Amino acid sequence: MFHEGVPLGDILIPKGEEELEEGDEEDESERAVLNFRKYGGNKWPNGVVPFAIANNHYNNAQRATIYNAINDYNAKNTGTRFVPRSNQRDYVMIFSGNGCYSYLGRIGNQQALSLQRNGCVHHAIVQHEMIHAVGFTHEQNRPDRDHFVRVLWENIPREWHSQYRKGNSGDWVTTTNYDYYSVMHYGMRAPGTGRRAFQILRGGIDERYVGQRGGMTGLDVQKIRNAYR
Structure with a gap:
């Protein structure tokens, strides 16, 4: 993707x-x-x-x-x-x-x-x-993402940097907790290098499932439901 x-x-x-x-x-x-x-x-x-x-x-x-x-x-x-x-x-x-x-x-x-x-x-x-x-973009583009992940820019080729930028808080209203396992989250490996793209800033997160592509999570469902109420 x-x-x-x-x-x-x-x-x-x-x-x-x-x-x-x-x-x-x-x-x-x-x-x-x-x-x-x-x-x-x-x-x-x-x-x-x-x-x-x-x-x-x-x-x-x-x-x-x-x-x-x-x-x-x-x-x-x-x-x-x-x-x-x-x-x-x-x-x-x-x-x-x-x-x-x-x-x-x-x-x-x-x-x-x-x-x-x-x-x-x-x-x-x-x-x-x-x-x-x-109407939803990637989880790591959330304006509050720096509380949850640190982007390791040095491991990401410059041509891919825009894909890891935060969204404008005026354009995005977050209504759910940050979802490391969202089907909308990028994986731990950076494109072009295969090195780590993120440092996880919260405990208890299984990095194997960050960016999983098994299917939608409960939070994926909830954020859409909140937006379309």
Whole structure:
């Protein structure tokens, strides 16, 4: 989910209201996160996220993995729900692009959610990109993260530094405890070097599961529910 040169790794920023096509180059932005009281238009009305899956992009097993991840997400009572698109104007198009990425929240019209067929079609990665699509960025971008982890900048190549920056506190309202095991947290190893990216500042944390990709945690569910009340 790391993408060199993209400020938050796998998060795209809208360049306009036009329909998105595979292969488009996306503009970047420093805005990292969504506070729905500030960016209300990025919230999905009633928590309903219509989606479509591009034809001929996935084999049957891959489509089953995507649907299983969506069904599991929908069963978790987040206050949001992904539903097959009928004729809705605003919807998420799931397709096999160049890597794993999504827009942050609702941007209007068709918006891309890429799950490259080779490497991204895994249960937790699908849910990771879905959570971006409903409006959340990475856990280590929280404005309060320095109380929980220390970023080891010296171990992270400069081209990846933007992916470890804190979000602006005016853009992000935190409503849950810091979640080391969130499906939205980066792992302990830095891209490009494999060295430690973080020093954990709290006791009792099993570093093996920081950045786990097994699936959503209870806090992942709670933070979405809090935002969509």
